[in-house]
Amino acid sequence: MNGRLKWLSPLLIAITLTAVACNNNSDSDYSLVSSDNLTVCTDAPYEPFEFQDESGNWTGFDMDLLSEIASGLDLELDVKVVPFDGIWLLPAAGECDIVGSAMTITPDRQASTLFSDPYFDADQSLLVRAADAGTYDTLASLAERNIAVQTGTTGESYAQDNRPEGSTLISFDEPAAMFLALESGDVDAILQDLPVNGFRSTQDDAFVVTETFPTGEQYGFAVDPANTGLIEAVNEQLSGMRDSGRYDEIFQKWFGS
């Protein structure tokens, strides 16, 4: 070997070893934005699916499922809070590995993202002030009234298609502002996913759910369409949790019965 290039060989060996080590780190065929973490994009707080408890730990139905999935894959859960609109585009943009944000599987979204198996059935519902429960008992009773929806959600589309004549849809960025608007009388009803309205009505006597709309909607986690390995791993973990009864435990923790 040429003496002058001798110093190169240890360097080459070092580089090769590092490369091998990196490859070994993820022994299955999916890619992650940060190698030891399952990075989740979520629009939080969205009780009871994703929010932080008093001590700042992530909790909720989605978060519980995802942390089980992460530990099943030997990863740490890392949560990134983002706005909901366009959230399903973020894995492909390299923002995170997976979206876990009480997101309904729709054909539109499927065009640009890869969904896991459904993990939750969600219907739409109407939340009103308890004092108005008699007056606004159905969507049809809200003619000439203001109805709050969250922008970019399936609740918004449902409201657009089914709202009574003369009613006004007011779209908000997030549920927190919608609850404030209902409280302040700015709107007379909130139309959004039943679990969210339902959880709020159990926490707060001022609001009641008056009508539910079965829509056959199902929630799914979503990843970059190129990352098929990750979705397979997630689906495997999900079905494992259903078999072991762990899924039912988590479900009961948040929704009872």
Add this chain to the structure above:
Amino acid sequence: MTAARVDTPQEPPPGGRRFRVSGDQAVRWTLYGGTLVLVVAVAFLVDWERLQSQMFRWDLVQAQFPGIVTQAARNTLIFTAFGFTGGLALGLVVALMRLSSVAPYRWAATVYVDVIRGLPALLLLIFIAFGLPIALGVRIPGTYGRGSVALAIVSSAYIAEVIRAGIEAVPKGQMEAARSLGMSRGQAMRRIVLPQAFRIIIPPMTNELVLLLKDTALISVIGVTDATKELTRFGRDGVVANANATPLVVAGLVYLALTIPMTRLAAYLERRAGASR
């Protein structure tokens, strides 16, 4: 005029210039070269095809029109116009209160400015839209109404400080001279001091106007109807509807089409005001 004064002493003696590259020039050319290399490198690194398909799809660009102008930009301008007019009126009152010889006026104005300026515009919007009705039963009707009032209150605190600085920049002698001619304090303020102050504050006031125009993007937090969507909300909804970022890019371009003429106009006014001095 200032430019000419600064440049003259740096002019090198005739003849010597062609052969000598001064240290300043070497640094400057290195910077030019470095910038060029950086621009070329970025141009090569960027995946233009992907960038265009994700952020500037031509069919989606066209689909934004005319709604993004006739509806979204119109609403942005309505919020800005009401917000700025209200902010100007309120700000002038607060500025005069801060300069008042009556101590309680000064205190009240100082507290107002400190509190409003110390709170994020987003929180103020939420307080005004939802806090007022819950706490006091005061309801400002309509999204236009609430959005404009909230933006007027937010901007008034900043505008008050700008106006105060402008008034204080007018030499005391102006007020004294006007008073010695027999004008009352109020007359002297209206006819002599304020016109001069407003000329001084054209540049910072333009700043406030542009900031306010961009702050209209926050209004969607208090809820908007289809009819009252401003540019940012319009763009974001477009992103959701098309699963593509193009509408936001178009919204950004429309913002620039609104703000750049505004700042150019202000620069023109500034030059004209300077010339009439």
